Amino acid sequence: AGELWEEHVGDATAMRLVTSLMRAQQLVLARLEAVLKPLGITFARYEVLRLLSFSRAGSLPLSKIGERLMVHPTSVTNAIDRLVAQGLVTRAVDESDRRRVLAALTPEGRAVLRDATEALVAIDFGVDGLTSGQQHQAYDVLRVLRSTDWT
């Protein structure tokens, strides 16, 4: 496809890179989801649990979760709804600022997070096809992509 493309619109580097980014993300996500499925969570929900576990108080405002994971508020609400229904997270009005809703890990949530992390570490987060050097290299270049100010 790259060759055909170059005939049509010139340099294909950016197009190839974006195609690779999309396919690599799909592949890695499918691997992670396959490992998480028996635990009843998706990778999106895993990321929410992990983020909560990293917070000092074990709880975070929903708005902060969306910001950190760079997802739409609706997606955060959906993930939290599911996690609450599963008993892995509680949701409560922040008593120190009643406009905010806080999500917090339950003990069950911590247990699922621990099992999920163990399962993900066992497959090296789906990137065990890369050497450690390649993992660092990929991280460095993706970090540049993430940090690009693009407004």
Place this chain on the structure above:
Amino acid sequence: AGELWEEHVGDATAMRLVTSLMRAQQLVLARLEAVLKPLGITFARYEVLRLLSFSRAGSLPLSKIGERLMVHPTSVTNAIDRLVAQGLVTRAVDESDRRRVLAALTPEGRAVLRDATEALVAIDFGVDGLTSGQQHQAYDVLRVLRSTDWT
């Protein structure tokens, strides 16, 4: 988060890489979708149009589209449904193999593809924050990730 993680589960390279992969994909996809929205298509539908334009006959079986884009048959069907409703693609039974359904570009589809490609090239497919060298480097390492046999 990486430091906290290392206290808990050891080396965080793979976890950091996967987090970066997810965030970079979300960011780049949001940039592409913003540019495509005025043209009435998503990046998923853009990829279908592009794939059809690359095929020798200008048409492809739906199964082949899913395979190439590495997406679920349901996602292909949804994308094709929308593209047909928009008049950008036609769908017909393959007369040479009546078990297969072929999708083909319409002249309108080709026109939208051309406009969309122009718009995406203008923003360097959302990766203009990377130098050409970094784009090649990122492509090379993501390609390794994609090609990893993982069964």
